[in-house]
Amino acid sequence: MIDIKLIIENPEKVQRLLAKKGFDVSFSSLLKLNEERKTILMKVESSKAEQNKLSASVPLLKKEGKDVSGIFKKVKQLSDDNKSDVLKLEKIEKDIYDILVVLPNLPDEDLLPGGKENNKVIHTYGKKPVFAFKAKDHVELCESLGLVDYQRAAKISGSGTWIYTNLGARLEWAILNFFISEHLKDGYEFIIPPHILNYESGLVAGQFPKFEEDVFWLEGISPRKFILPTAETALVNLHRNEILKEEDLPKKYFAYTPCYRKEAGSYRTEERGMIRGYQFNKVEMVQYTTEEGSNAAFEELVQKAAKLVEKLGLHFQISKLAAGDCSHSMARTYDIEVYVPSMDIFKEVSSASNARDYQARRGMIRYKDKSGKTKFCHTLNASGLATSRVFPAILEQCQQEDGSVKIPEALVPFMGGIKVLKPIK
């Protein structure tokens, strides 16, 4: 949620920043509503004050044996007269909320406007692997190595899904465990959240009301619930409606959950295999920080995500996203993108974002600073990482001429010492 005070004080600035995200908005009606709100609020409150005063005088007068029926009548009259204004006020407040709740977060000043085309690669690690043989894509490799079963997945579930089998399952699990152990080393707290969340959680994360259609809703449960599209949705709601202490910040969490998304429908032929499915595994990091601490936390998250890919020895790059390519709730986003040889492109394995106080305002997530002032936290998140892109990248980047795949050293301890995956046919 954008602070309405910011809009009132500087509507042009907010307008200009939102334009960078491709949002063309005018605040004239919002500003007008706000003026109306103030006028009516004052009226409503002063009537309330008078009613309170009169009512408060009743006990004393009663004790003195005086007749109070006149006061009853007067207060009733005041209350009745006030009713229409109270309703009007409620309507205006709802209208204001409806306008604010759909606005995306403001992008940081330093971001380029526009979409993907203006993303800038700011760091590249490693080199494109060169193969002296005809390299396979990850779908072929999964098949020949016996790691994934797409056919049976289609049978028991449907399209957009897959089954990790045997060593595939072990590799997937090893990757996740590797991530988990790294985060533990860095002092992040491990969280295993429920996968079924309530509406409020989606709202606070900023997914709702705009993207209600993008998640899976459960039937037969009330109030309605959805399955999380990312662990961020759960983690960022952990401290909803809480006031934290400044000395407890930053709070650093990570969680492993599958992520359930409808976007697999946007399948394109090049996104074969496990590049985009209805369900994928991801370890997610979230930090709650002070206002002052959020830039440093962002750097840390980006570095942490990058470090994971680096330790796997994969070729990857970091992109600074243009304003329009940042998520709805985010002020800035850097993507860590791993190279997928068969597609000859870089695919996102992590999105590190700073929501600043946007989510915190929605969820009333606050902290008391040293002077005792209550402020909104900043929330940040980064995948660390999504396996569904890492897994194919490992297979494709680490494949050898004989059709085997060399397991990255960092993963070997988590693979029970297995160093190479050999073709089974």
Place this chain on the structure above:
RNA sequence: GGAGAAUUACCCAAGUGGUUGAAGGGGUCGGUCUUGAAAACCGAUAGGGGAUGUAAGUCCCGCUAGAGUUCGAAUCUCUAAUUCUCCGCCA
């Protein structure tokens, strides 16, 4: 899934219609005493949102949430959420 009970400030907890911005504990902070500590004693400390104002202040809303009854609600009614207990079912 069925039945019952609960939800008050950092924590426990009193409070069943009117000076309740909420008794009493505990905690926390400060002090006395002590070589230091503990104990004891003394004192301080009650959240949050909003309106107005340069400020001090004044006012509105806050006792899980929402709605209602009433001149007036923490207190009565309804709805919901959560927690606990019992029964059922089960990995």
